[in-house]
Amino acid sequence: MTRYALISLFLLFSVALHAQVNLQGIVVDASNGTPLAGAVVTSTSANTITDATGHFGLALEDLNNPIQIKHLGYESISVAVKRPNQTVRIALSASDTELDEVVISAGYVDEVVKESSMTVDIITPSHLQRDAPYSINHSLNRTPGVYMHSGTLNTNRITIRGMGSRSLFATDKIRAYYDQIPLTDGSGNSTIEDLDQAFIERLEIIKGPNSSLYGSGLGGVVQIRSNRPAYGNTSLESSVTMGSFGTVRWLTGVAEHNDKLSLNLIHTETTSEGYRANNEYNKAQTGITGRYYLNNDSYFNFISIYTDLRSEIPSSLSFDDYKSSPSSAASNWNEARGYEDYQKLISGLSYHYTIGKNWRLSHSLNIQTREAYEPAPRPVNIMDDELFAYGTRTVAHYRSRFWSFNGGFEWFKDHLSFSTYENLHSPTSNGSVQGGLINEIEEHRSFLNMFSQINIHPTEKINIEAGANVNFTRYELQDPFRTDETNLSGAYNYKPIISPRLGVVHQTLPSLNTYVNLSHGFSTPNLEQTLYPDGSVNQEIAPETGWNLETGLRGNKSRLSYDFSLFHMSIKNLLVARRTPEDQYIGVNAGHNTHRGIEASANFLLAQFKNTALNVWGAGSWMHYQFDDFVDDGEDFSGNRLTGVPRYKSSGGLDLKGDKGFNANVNYQYIGKMPITDDNSLYVKEYMLLNARAGYSNSIGKLDYSVYFGLNNILDEKYASMLLINSFTGRYYYPGLPRNYYAGINLKYRFRSIVN
CATH class of the missing domain: 2.170.130.10 (TonB-dependent receptor, plug domain)
Incomplete structure (x- = not known):
């Protein structure tokens, strides 16, 4: 009997081993694909933690039970593994509370x-x-x-x-x-x-x-990260949103993410009759974004987005029209039926790969094209331009235990053909009428940024970052329209600009980090700023440069997270647009400016139970920006506030994520009064907007659906949402939208789901 008992135990043990499945996977950031070390992966019978490369292995006894993935700073998720014989790629989205x-x-x-x-x-x-x-x-x-x-x-x-x-x-x-x-x-x-x-x-x-x-x-x-589909899913998505003023937005999308390919194909169309006269808007956008994995150490990223836009322009209003008839358009823009019409393509391909355990490299190529046509009233007239731009970027990254290094370059060049024609519109012409050619300019602008940065960790609590950027900018003008001594053709160069940076971060407490940094920056003049109204080149205009010193702290305690910073930026040769009595613009350097401020934000998880969470948040800014030394056209504006920027700004709200798919939020935005003119004799008043939205999401089999409804400017505040500063015509104000609503429905059908 003993022999048969041993055989039986051996068979049972073999069956148990066969029943267990060793799941292999990697946990990454859903936005940038960065592997997440330290993520906790749990099944009903075991748990593990991802290693430095985001990988994990986990023994599963029951495929019917989902696994749980948690990582500090990210939303926890539960996934049901359908095909455990392959390495699964699990993407986590950032948490709003951490x-x-x-x-x-x-x-x-x-x-x-x-x-x-x-x-x-x-x-x-x-x-x-x-x-x-x-x-x-x-x-x-x-x-x-x-x-x-x-x-x-x-x-x-x-x-x-x-x-x-x-x-x-x-x-x-x-x-x-x-x-x-x-x-x-x-x-x-x-x-x-x-x-x-x-x-x-x-x-x-x-x-x-x-x-x-x-x-x-x-x-x-501003770094924008593309939307990536969940691993193991093939889906078709469609949605429609309808809102006030005849606004409609349609979306159709196809997504696929398998072992080799992550792909999103999206088409949207947005149309609106507009709140104001001469305010119709039509935009169609089609894009493809994705990533192709060659192996575990290398992949390609690719994007291509095409935009076709035609939008009428109501322009700014005088104070009287802004108060009494905010839905009207400026009379000259309405008479000319001013609009902009452009087609734009942005495409790029990048290759990322790892060499050994310490080196990562990336190379990218990109192109941009744009064809634009904008009939505007005199003296702006009719503008017609074509842009073709291309560039490349290479970055090398080395990481060891106590330090890391990044270095590389970015080169960019664009070719802009710019023509201006007379606009012969009249009260009886029913819109713009193209007349004779006023000027024709071709600009070829290029820049080269060479950069490096080193991060050193002398102790576990200190991180030191030191870097520098060297910029070389050159532009060349060709003026085929003029053949006499006023011809603008020629090459123009700015002196190389070196911008260093030094920063230090210290873990002051287990849940509190403080930092300080000193950095230099610059901005070069654009084409319009380098030309006088008669078309001649302003060779005296210089790039603006500045030094920035700031310090701050970030921390979290229990259910509270917060961020606080103070900064002081000193700017030399601030580039500004001076409006001429002919309602045209010239670029000038505004002497010396000081920008100092305080910025703060906080998030508190007010309540959480089961699958319901109530979150309260707030943010605020104190922005003291002023002209220190600015004499323009014989007028001294030194000591005045910078135009077009509020002194105070704050926002806050409540977010509710309820059980069974219900979600809602209410939030406010407060914008303080802003100076409109450099002499600070005219201000636009402060305003506050109150907005809310509610929605519901759920699934029926493989069909995910969500519905939502939103209401903006609930209190029907009268405010200016944009300013045209220093206008000689007195038309400073773009009226903000009155109380308005939107509602929509989104449907997504999942044809295939390896990981739910």
């Missing part, structure tokens, strides 16, 4: 936010989903130190710590990247708001000239 623990790659250096000496804010998918899916302006305006003027869906200007407030109708002095591919053209202009929310996983905003690896823009750097 953002200081999130891994960022703002300078190609993968580091936890709290260990960085840069001031970084993260806008997560949850932050974006507090608002309608066709705009990001509210999310940006809830960020300390950031303010987005938004005249219409296509007329915007983003400022960071006051930088960019003097540009006219676009965002400059800020470097913007989408998956390491530049969104900023050779003149420094960025159209971040062009991207539909469907293409965005999250935004990482580096404030001030703190990123030596990205050209040291004075305003900062």
Whole structure:
């Protein structure tokens, strides 16, 4: 009997071994694909922790029970493994309550936010989903130190710590990247708001000239991460959102993520009749983003996004029209039926690979094309331009136990053909009429950034970051329109600009990190700023440069996380646009400016039980920006406040994530009064917006669905959402939207699901 008993035990043991499955996997950040070390992976019978490369192995006895994955700073998830014989790739999304623990790659250096000496804010998918899916302006305006003027869906200007407030109708002095591919053209202009929310996983905003690896823009750097599908899923998605003023946004998307390929194909169409006269908006955007894995050590990233936009321009209003008839358009723009029409393509390909245990390298290529046509009333006239730009970026990264090094270069060149025609519109012409050619200019601008940065950890509690960027900028003008002595053709160079940076982070307490850094930055003039109204070149205009000193702290205690920073930035040769009596602009250097401020944010998990969480948050900024030494056209503005920027800004709200898919939020935004003119004789009043949104999500088999409803400006506040500063015509104000709503439904069908 003993022999048969031993045989039986052996057979039972063999069956038990056969029943167990050893699951292999990797846990990564859903936004940038960075492997997450220290993630806890738990099954019903065992648990493990991911290693330094994010990998784990776990014995499973029952495939019917899901595994749990947790990591500090990320949303915990539960996944059901369908095919355990393959290495599963599990992506975690950033948690809104512990953002200081999130891994960022703002300078190609993968580091936890709290260990960085840069001031970084993260806008997560949850932050974006507090608002309608066709705009990001509210999310940006809830960020300390950031303010987005938004005249219409296509007329915007983003400022960071006051930088960019003097540009006219676009965002400059800020470097913007989408998956390491530049969104900023050779003149420094960025159209971040062009991207539909469907293409965005999250935004990482580096404030001030703190990123030596990205050209040291004075305003900062905005890193946009593409949306990646969950591993093991093939899905088809469709949604529609409808809102006030005839606004409709359609989305169709296809997603696939297998062992070799991660792919998102998205098409959106957004149309609106607009709140104001001459305010129709039509934008179609099609894009593909993805990653192809060659093996465990190398992969390709690729993006290609095509935008086709035609949008009418109501322009700014005088105070009387702004108060009595805010839905009207400026009379001259209405008469000319002014609009902008452009087609734009942004494409990029990057290759990332690992050599041994210490080296990582990346190479990227990118191209941008744009064809734009903008009929505007005199004296702006009709503008027609074509842009073709291309560039490359190479970064090498070395990491050892106590230090790491990053070095590389970014080269970019664009070719801009710019023509201006007379606009012969009249009250009886029913819109713009193209006349004779006024001027024709071709600009070829190129820059080279060479950068390096070293991170040293002399102790476990101290991190030292030191880096430098060297910039070489050159532009060449060709003027085929003029053949006499006024011809502008020629090459122009700026002197090389060296921008160093030094930062130190210290773990003062187990849950508190403090940091201090000193950094240098610059911004070069764009094409419009280098030309006088008669078309001649202003060879005296210089790049603006500045030094930034800041200190701050980040911490978390129990259910509270917080971030606090103070900064002082001294700027020389601030670039501003001076408006002439002919309603045209010239670029000038505004002497010396000082930008100092305080920024703070906090998040508190007020209540949590089962699958329900109530979160309260707040953010605020004190922004003291002034002209120290600014004499312009015989007038002395020294000591005055910088125009177009509020002194105070705050926001706050409640987020509810309920059981069974219910979610809701309510939030406010307060913007203080702003000077409109350099002499500070005219201000726009302060305002506060109250917004709310509620939604419900659930699944029926393989079909996921969600419905949502939102209400903006609940109190129907009358306010100016954008300013045109120093206007000689007195038309300063872009009226903000009155009380408005939106509602939508989203459907996603999962054809295949390896990991749910």
